[in-house]
Amino acid sequence: MRVYNFSAGPSMLPLEVLEEAQREFLDFAGTGMSVCEISHRDKAFAPIVEEAESNLRELMNIPQEYCVLFVQGGASQQFAAVPLNLMHTGKADYIVTGNFAKKAWQEGKIYGEARVIASSEDKTYTYIPDVDKIAYNDDADYVHITSNNTIFGTRYAKFPETKAPLVCDMSSEILSREVDVTKFGVIYAGAQKNLAPAGVTIVIARRDLIENPLPICPTMLKWKTQADNGSLYNTPPCFAIYMANLVLRHLKKQGGVKAINEINVYKAGLLYDFIDSSSFYTNNVVKEYRSIMNVPFVTPSKELDEKFVKEAKAVGLVTLKGHRLVGGMRASIYNAMPVEGVKKLVEFMKKFELENA
Amino acid sequence: MRVYNFSAGPSMLPLEVLEEAQREFLDFAGTGMSVCEISHRDKAFAPIVEEAESNLRELMNIPQEYCVLFVQGGASQQFAAVPLNLMHTGKADYIVTGNFAKKAWQEGKIYGEARVIASSEDKTYTYIPDVDKIAYNDDADYVHITSNNTIFGTRYAKFPETKAPLVCDMSSEILSREVDVTKFGVIYAGAQKNLAPAGVTIVIARRDLIENPLPICPTMLKWKTQADNGSLYNTPPCFAIYMANLVLRHLKKQGGVKAINEINVYKAGLLYDFIDSSSFYTNNVVKEYRSIMNVPFVTPSKELDEKFVKEAKAVGLVTLKGHRLVGGMRASIYNAMPVEGVKKLVEFMKKFELENA
Numbered sequence: 005m006r007v008y009n010f011s012a013g014p015s016m017l018p019l020e021v022l023e024e025a026q027r028e029f030l031d032f033a034g035t036g037m038s039v040c041e042i043s044h045r046d047k048a049f050a051p052i053v054e055e056a057e058s059n060l061r062e063l064m065n066i067p068q069e070y071c072v073l074f075v076q077g078g079a080s081q082q083f084a085a086v087p088l089n090l091m092h093t094g095k096a097d098y099i100v101t102g103n104f105a106k107k108a109w110q111e112g113k114i115y116g117e118a119r120v121i122a123s124s125e126d127k128t129y130t131y132i133p134d135v136d137k138i139a140y141n142d143d144a145d146y147v148h149i150t151s152n153n154t155i156f157g158t159r160y161a162k163f164p165e166t167k168a169p170l171v172c173d174m175s176s177e178i179l180s181r182e183v184d185v186t187k188f189g190v191i192y193a194g195a196q197k198n199l200a201p202a203g204v205t206i207v208i209a210r211r212d213l214i215e216n217p218l219p220i221c222p223t224m225l226k227w228k229t230q231a232d233n234g235s236l237y238n239t240p241p242c243f244a245i246y247m248a249n250l251v252l253r254h255l256k257k258q259g260g261v262k263a264i265n266e267i268n269v270y271k272a273g274l275l276y277d278f279i280d281s282s283s284f285y286t287n288n289v290v291k292e293y294r295s296i297m298n299v300p301f302v303t304p305s306k307e308l309d310e311k312f313v314k315e316a317k318a319v320g321l322v323t324l325k326g327h328r329l330v331g332g333m334r335a336s337i338y339n340a341m342p343v344e345g346v347k348k349l350v351e352f353m354k355k356f357e358l359e360n361a
Numbered sequence: 362m363r364v365y366n367f368s369a370g371p372s373m374l375p376l377e378v379l380e381e382a383q384r385e386f387l388d389f390a391g392t393g394m395s396v397c398e399i400s401h402r403d404k405a406f407a408p409i410v411e412e413a414e415s416n417l418r419e420l421m422n423i424p425q426e427y428c429v430l431f432v433q434g435g436a437s438q439q440f441a442a443v444p445l446n447l448m449h450t451g452k453a454d455y456i457v458t459g460n461f462a463k464k465a466w467q468e469g470k471i472y473g474e475a476r477v478i479a480s481s482e483d484k485t486y487t488y489i490p491d492v493d494k495i496a497y498n499d500d501a502d503y504v505h506i507t508s509n510n511t512i513f514g515t516r517y518a519k520f521p522e523t524k525a526p527l528v529c530d531m532s533s534e535i536l537s538r539e540v541d542v543t544k545f546g547v548i549y550a551g552a553q554k555n556l557a558p559a560g561v562t563i564v565i566a567r568r569d570l571i572e573n574p575l576p577i578c579p580t581m582l583k584w585k586t587q588a589d590n591g592s593l594y595n596t597p598p599c600f601a602i603y604m605a606n607l608v609l610r611h612l613k614k615q616g617g618v619k620a621i622n623e624i625n626v627y628k629a630g631l632l633y634d635f636i637d638s639s640s641f642y643t644n645n646v647v648k649e650y651r652s653i654m655n656v657p658f659v660t661p662s663k664e665l666d667e668k669f670v671k672e673a674k675a676v677g678l679v680t681l682k683g684h685r686l687v688g689g690m691r692a693s694i695y696n697a698m699p700v701e702g703v704k705k706l707v708e709f710m711k712k713f714e715l716e717n718a
Contacts (some may be wrong), residue, residue, distance in 0.1 A: 007393035011400040014599055019387075022395050026386040030379055036364035036677065038379050040558035040604065043368040043680060076433040076560065077581050080595035084579030111580055196596050201397035203433065203560045203598035220577050222441030223468055224434050238437035239553055241560035242371055243600060247397065320393065323400060 008345035011323035012154050012298060013176065014196040016340040021250040039246045044239050052246050053235055059252035063261055066185050066208055071231040073207040074245050079104065079175045079194040081225070082205060083111035086171055086190065087118070088221035089214055089228075090146050097121045097144040097168065102129045102153030103329060108173060112148065115218070121147075128330075129156040131290040135164040144168040146189060152177035154197075155327040157300040157334065158293045163187060169213055177297050178206065179255060180339055181265045189213050197297070198339045200248035203241040255339065264339050271337050271346045272296035278350045284357040302332030308360055309333060315356065321349055365702035368680035369511050369655060370533065370554040373697040378607040396603045401596050409603050410592055416609035420618055423542050423565055428588040430564040431602050436461065436532045436551040438582070439562060440468035443528055443547065444475070445578035446571055446585075447503050454478045454501040454525065459486045459510030460686060465530060469505065472575070478504075485687075486513040488647040492521040501525040503546060509534035511554075512684040514657040514691065515650045520544060526570055534654050535563065536612060537696055538622045546570050554654070555696045557605035560598040612696065621696050628694050628703045629653035635707045641714040659689030665717055666690060672713065678706055 009016045025039075032039040035048050042049050057072045066072060075081075086108070087096060094116035098109035100123040112118030121140060122133035140147060147166040152159040154176040164170060169189025178193040185191065190209045196202035207227055214227040223229050229237050235245075258264055276294060279285045279301050287294070287301045303309050309332050313325045326332040337346055366373045382396075389396040392405050399406050414429045423429060432438075443465070444453060451473035455466035457480040469475030478497060479490035497504060504523040509516040511533040521527060526546025535550040542548065547566045553559035564584055571584040580586050586594050592602075615621055633651060636642045636658050644651070644658045660666050666689050670682045683689040694703055 005393050006387070009394050009398055011398070011403070013596060014398055014400055016398050017395065022387055022397070026383055029383040029386065030363070030376075036362050036679070037366050038374065040379070041366055041368070041371055041373050043371055044559065046368070046680065076435070076438070076598070078433070078595045081433070081579065081581040084581060088579070114577065114579075194596060201600045202401070202596045203601060220471065222438065222445070222471075222579070222582065224438040224441060225579065238435045239370065239551060239559045241433075241598060241601070243558045244560060244598070322393070323403065 005320060007320040007322045008341065008348060009322050010335045010337070010341070010349070012197070012327070012334060012336040013194070014202045015336055015338050017201070017247070018251065018254045018340045021247065021254050024250055025247060040243050042242065044236055044242055049242060052249055053240070056245055056249035056252060059249060059256060060206070063179060063252060063255060064183070064185055064208070069212070070185060070208050070210050071214070071227070073209070073227060073230045074235040074240055074248070075205050075207055075230055076203065076241055078202075078205055079173050079192060080107065082173070082192040082207065083108040084114070085225045085227065086146070086148060087112045087115035088225055089217045090169070090171070090190070091116045091218065092145055092216060093143065095119070095141065095143050095145055097141055097147045099123070099133060099138070099147070099149045099164070100125060101132055101150055101158060102156050104173060105150035105153065108148055108150065129153060129158065130288055132158055132160050132293045135160070135162060138164065140164070140166050140168070142167065146171045149173070152295050152297055154298050154336070155329055157287070157289050157295045157298045159295040159297070161292050169210065177295070179261055179264070180268050180297055182261050195244065195248055197336075199251055200244050202244070204244035204248055267343065268296045268337070268339065271341065271343055272299065274346050274350055275299050275335060275337070278353060282357060284361050285353060297338055298334055298336050300326055300330050300332060300334045303360070306331065311360070312356055316349075316352055319352060321352055362677060364677040364679045365698065365705060366679050367692045367694065367698070367706070369684070369691060369693040370551070371559045372554055372693055372695050374558070374604070375608060375611045375697045378604070378611050381607055382604060397600050399599065401593055401599055406599060409606055410597070413602055413606035413609060416606065416613060417563070420536060420609060420612060421540070421542055421565070426569070427542060427565050427567050428571070428584070430566070430584060430587045431592040431597055431605070432562050432564055432587055433560065433598055435559075435562055436530050436549060437464065439530070439549040439564065440465040441471070442582045442584065443503070443505060444469045444472035445582055446574045447526070447528070447547070448473045448575065449502055449573060450500060452476070452498065452500050452502055454498055454504040456480070456490060456495070456504070456506045456521070457482060458489055458507055458515060459513050461530060462507035462510065465505055465507065486510060486515060487645055489515055489517050489650045492517070492519060495521065497521070497523050497525070499524065503528045506530070509652050509654055511655050511693070512686055514644070514646050514652045514655045516652040516654070518649050526567065534652070536618055536621070537625050537654055539618050552601065552605055554693070556608055557601050559601070561601035561605055624700065625653045625694070625696065628698065628700055629656065631703050631707055632656050632692060632694070635710060639714060641718050642710060654695055655691055655693050657683055657687050657689060657691045660717070663688065668717070669713055673706075673709055676709060678709055
């Protein structure tokens, strides 16, 4: 039985995509080879990377002044790549709105003066600082933000307007809502939430920003190296890129980012509306900043939380346990989570409340 | 029709492994999820990494003093990780026996005094320098070698005995022949030749060597970070690790490294013996150093080389074109290439010679 998987990542992929990958797993496009066996230098592979890039450009409306890279190492590796490519004067600003935002800042400190200019740590990251009231430094090489905070279930309702290039970790919400790419210097995202299996990371970078990586930057972390070689400087994560392309095609068929965003807003609404109407479940994120991808919530007690996770699993609603930093439950409802899955979850929540309130 | 794929990498995987992965692609181990959708923190995933490590330890006889890591970025990323983890006094020795050995050295130069202590570039990398006659420096933090040179078709018949830790890029021959791991400080290998689809890289490092990475080392490139977190510091390339584990299981069933080495020696023998008996085909590598994984060869002319590649493809012997630095043909015959594939190739070579000599 296929389950509804509420994992924060790696997470659900569209069933149609999985079925297609399974069907052609032993023979990709009549080559007599699995897509896992094809050289990245082969004529059969080049179109995959090209199409993936072109689909991403179309879906996110990415102008040619930006390069689109498929790299390895996850967002965590980009935490280092950001300062190693951009920190020319040795100063950068960070807005710390969660665990990964903090890790990005800590990595920045290895390479220069990485300053926290705003943080929501004071209230356990349950809100996003007002971006219009932050004192941005004039001398920053960049301002770093994390647009959606997977663990705490918050997201920027509005992005900062900064003089320095805005660098954004968009891992847990890329392709889930429309963004104006031209407002950003760099966007990066691990693919394992909305885009592909784990193993590929997207970097969208304004070309004029990537010309002068620091001399100590490893060749593989230089965006310029990857841009000059069409993401084929060395062997890329071929299978993950192939899967990303299938997901991107699928998203286009669904009507693109605008259409999926409407569905995402509807799905998140079902959950938040029910939680807010209940006196049994609580989500303590400031409403304006609630994520539409990750919905953390708790019952009145830890014992009931545990019982909830266990009983939900028994009916095919899996991986609902919250992150250890927050506890309780977390329903990650990325693009690939069907509306039906969220409805089933709400039904279960109602039933559980009736039985345990 | 399934073809015989002589690609240098990504390359053939055992058919049995591909079929198993295809079978359970939509439902891994009764979880109701694809292995591509399972969180790396899930109880269903941990056993995969653990078993992969344990299988690799068993197959290569890796003692507990060594950590075994599954990381991202390919061998090219390790070219930077090696100095960033080991170059404490800023000096290291490199033996340059091919294109990738040279790239490793060039990356080393970013971080300190990386010295070429021996090279076979004078004869287009057609041999390996005599390791007993090299003047190793007493002050080197490590000595770096590339055990098998994919492009030029050479390999070390015997490994250097060095005072400094021996660091070895074993990408294109790992698990193809028995090696004494204890003779090495660090072994690393991109998996896309003998082990798995592209996207995962193996690092086997003596634990006492990884304690003090350079302060500028990105967290994700610190072997210590990965070792302390069982390769789960951040989201790993789950699918590639899963596939690696299936390949490792398969290799155990085949009798392990000793048994596969005998087959590899036999396969390479079929090709080299035929080439040496022919006046039409040439392989100009010094016999002692011939690789049993990558066999480059040429016909009497470039025109015939092209014709060979084209006609071979038409009968299901694909990706035989040599690397642009060498030209001609290259038959990569990794662990997963069946004996039958090599026999078919030799038959085709005979026929082609008769028709074109």
